[in-house]
Amino acid sequence: MDNQYVFIVLPSSNIKVVKLQKDTTVSLGKFGTFHTNDIIGKPFGHSYEIYDRDKIKVIRNVAFYEVDDSGANNQETIDDPSKQKLSYQDIEQLKKDGMEGQDIIKKVIESHSSFDKKTEYSKAKYIKRKESKFSRVFTPVRPTLYSVWEYFFAKNPSKIRDMRIDTLSQMLTISNARAYAKLLVVDDTQGLLITGVMERLGGSYGIVLGIHDGEYHNYDIVRYMNFSKKVNDSLMVLSWQQIFKEESPFNYQDESKLSQKDLKFYLRKKANYEKVQEARKILWKGGFDGLLVASQYQPESILDTLVPYLAGSRPIIIYHINREVLVNTCVHMRISGKFLNPQLTESWLREYQVLPGRTHPSMSTSGGGGYLLQATYTSTIT
Structure with a gap:
């Protein structure tokens, strides 16, 4: 797919149109950069995670969150920022230390004091929101x-x-x-x-x-x-x-x-x-x-x-x-x-x-x- 257009689906669900050319670098803004040679010739639909600034690796593409309804409800769950123990400065420091996006998301979830009280559906939505902020996973999609x-x-x-x-x-x-x-x-x-x-x-x-x-x-x-x-x-x-x-x-x-x-x-x-x-x-x-x-x-x-x-x-x-x-x-x-x-x-x-x-x-x-x-x-x- 050298010298062809490809749609890049970002963690935020936004789409970036890129014309792939050999020996070039593509910037995905806050999500990082990658070298076009690393995906040219690869199948469409694979998801890649950016690590170590500009390197990528193939990860499992999860289309849906498998959710089992536990019967819990959000009646007593209050959306309060104080329930998140990790501060903005803490998260920025984790990024500087080179921690990958998925690991940061796990840290954020573990530090949320009322995460376990949420329903399974609310948990899935919460994880999805955090992925849109911290994940560095992108998926090339064939233009149709x-x-x-x-x-x-x-x-x-x-x-x-x-x-x-x-x-x-x-x-x-x-x-x-x-x-x-x-x-x-x-x-x-x-x-x-x-x-x-x-x-x-x-x-x-x-x-x-x-x-x-x-x-x-x-x-x-x-x-x-x-x-x-x-x-x-x-x-x-x-x-x-x-x-x-x-x-x-x-x-x-x-x-x-x-x-x-x-x-x-x-x-x-x-x-x-x-x-x-x-x-x-x-x-x-x-x-x-x-x-x-x-x-x-x-x-x-x-x-x-x-x-x-x-x-x-x-x-x-x-x-x-x-x-x-x-x-x-x-x-x-x-x-x-x-x-x-x-x-x-x-x-x-x-x-x-x-x-x-x-x-x-x-x-x-x-x-x-x-x-x-x-x-x-x-x-x-x-």
């Missing part, structure tokens, strides 16, 4: 569509237009994204939707044509997936301007007469021009198998521009966080007579905490998953 979504949704959901994973999965399913498909995608979610489609296509077994705003696309999420060249080659892009405006012809030159510096610039410019021309030909040829939209622009104008390039009886799926926007689009579809059975649905998801003996709905969750408008395009309806 779910883990990438989870990272961006927790960090800044507005960048992916507040799209939840259940909404994304519905879009991919309804659009029938699969190998050998040719799909049109209007994506303003930093490439989250594009990434899902590319993963479904599985490489050069299809084409995904992304329509973006501005001169350059902002499909930042795609790079985190470590796709192979075969998968990356399935993506083609066009800006709205390149659809409507004819570019001036490229000035082809004799490459043998160019200097090495000018030749490098010329070849890059030539490749970009030919890529755009190829994408335009594919778009104008039409026959696309579906249209997926998650955009800031009015859906009606997007439909009027791109629907003519779809083959008959093909799905259209549009996402928006606001219902009113899609209500107007649904009316537009019904009036036009080119769309079969437009349906507006709301995405809804309840997240559960699943732990041994402690399965219940999460205490906090997103307020809404946005809305989906789906229909089938057919030019035969009159």
Whole structure:
């Protein structure tokens, strides 16, 4: 996994995105540092503990705390700092003495005068809190569509237009994204939707044509997936301007007469021009198998521009966080007579905490998953 992105799960449950490169050092802030050579080539999912400043060792990855309910309760347990005999200065001294994180946690637990009075569930939560402060254990995780979504949704959901994973999965399913498909995608979610489609296509077994705003696309999420060249080659892009405006012809030159510096610039410019021309030909040829939209622009104008390039009886799926926007689009579809059975649905998801003996709905969750408008395009309806 040299020169690839990896998600590092920290003891605090926060996630750090790292691009691993040989012979470099990665800093995890207060948790310490490690050398990339120590984990490159190792399996994902192993947990490592940092010791002696920058050395690491594999430890057992405990997914859950095994908790047996003893019947105790917290009725007489008071959360009082005075019950902790170890002071902040004592703990700092233990760190300076080189004591490892797990040993510090044991010391903290042993010095808590009322720890034994807690319920088993309270003990597990207490240990978890102390691990987030003193543990130096980290876990490299392979980037997947779910883990990438989870990272961006927790960090800044507005960048992916507040799209939840259940909404994304519905879009991919309804659009029938699969190998050998040719799909049109209007994506303003930093490439989250594009990434899902590319993963479904599985490489050069299809084409995904992304329509973006501005001169350059902002499909930042795609790079985190470590796709192979075969998968990356399935993506083609066009800006709205390149659809409507004819570019001036490229000035082809004799490459043998160019200097090495000018030749490098010329070849890059030539490749970009030919890529755009190829994408335009594919778009104008039409026959696309579906249209997926998650955009800031009015859906009606997007439909009027791109629907003519779809083959008959093909799905259209549009996402928006606001219902009113899609209500107007649904009316537009019904009036036009080119769309079969437009349906507006709301995405809804309840997240559960699943732990041994402690399965219940999460205490906090997103307020809404946005809305989906789906229909089938057919030019035969009159």
